[in-house]
Amino acid sequence: SQKIEQNSEALNIQEGKTATLTCNYTNYSPAYLQWYRQDPGRGPVFLLLIRENEKEKRKERLKVTFDTTLKQSLFHITASQPADSATYLCALPNQAGTALIFGKGTTLSVSS
Amino acid sequence: GAGVSQSPSNKVTEKGKDVELRCDPISGHTALYWYRQSLGQGLEFLIYFQGNSAPDKSGLPSDRFSAERTGGSVSTLTIQRTQQEDSAVYLCASSLGGLAVYNEQFFGPGTRLTVL
Numbered sequence: 001s002q003k004i005e006q007n008s009e010a011l012n013i014q015e016g017k018t019a020t021l022t023c024n025y026t027n028y029s030p031a032y033l034q035w036y037r038q039d040p041g042r043g044p045v046f047l048l049l050i051r052e053n054e055k056e057k058r059k060e061r062l063k064v065t066f067d068t069t070l071k072q073s074l075f076h077i078t079a080s081q082p083a084d085s086a087t088y089l090c091a092l093p094n095q096a097g098t099a100l101i102f103g104k105g106t107t108l109s110v111s112s
Numbered sequence: 113g114a115g116v117s118q119s120p121s122n123k124v125t126e127k128g129k130d131v132e133l134r135c136d137p138i139s140g141h142t143a144l145y146w147y148r149q150s151l152g153q154g155l156e157f158l159i160y161f162q163g164n165s166a167p168d169k170s171g172l173p174s175d176r177f178s179a180e181r182t183g184g185s186v187s188t189l190t191i192q193r194t195q196q197e198d199s200a201v202y203l204c205a206s207s208l209g210g211l212a213v214y215n216e217q218f219f220g221p222g223t224r225l226t227v228l
Contacts, residue, residue, distance in 0.1 A: 102154045
């Protein structure tokens with residue numbers, strides 16, 4: 001069955017640095033991958049979607065890469081700010097295309 | 113515009129009771145999803161509705177769980193004879209179309225269910 005792993009449960013960095021979060025998956029070749037942000041007590045909020053034929057996608061200070069050979073996605077936040085502190089989730093469609101499979105998330109803390 | 117809304121925001125119930133959780137998706141969204149998020153766990157898919165198609169119920173953990181979507185809009189998730197392991201945050205999401213068209217999902221704030 002598909003498996004998705006986000007390597008770090010927690011990541012602490014200083015303001016201004018670049019945060020890099022990792023998402024690995026196995027037993028599957030998804031057509032795309034999504035990243036969401038979740039704040040405590042709230043539902044996830046969509047950030048970016050990257051397709052299998054796209055190597056890189058950018059949105060403001062966010063950058064996502066998708067390496068289908070390594071079966072890995074990297075999520076970067078440049079010039080990080082304390083307001084970026086949250087849990088970041090990667091998600092893949094299941095093989096039936098009826099739901100997203102989510103990783104457990106990486107909790108990012110940016111200190112000023 | 114209005115986002116996805118869920119009610120109640122919190123529900124405390126006694127073991128063995130039935131509960132109903134409600135989701136109002138974004139108007140015009142044909143796809144609706146229910147997920148469950150337990151403490152320290154990732155989001156777990158429960159059920160998916162797309163238009164008038166038969167729902168994908170493959171994620172429902174037991175026959176105590178059921179869901180329906182009336183008129184292609186509002187959805188209700190029902191848990192019968194609740195157990196303590198049902199305690200979790202139940203999240204509803206909607207999207208313009210199904211996943212096959214790469215749609216982002218819009219999540220509601222969730223219902224926190226506590227079974228005593």
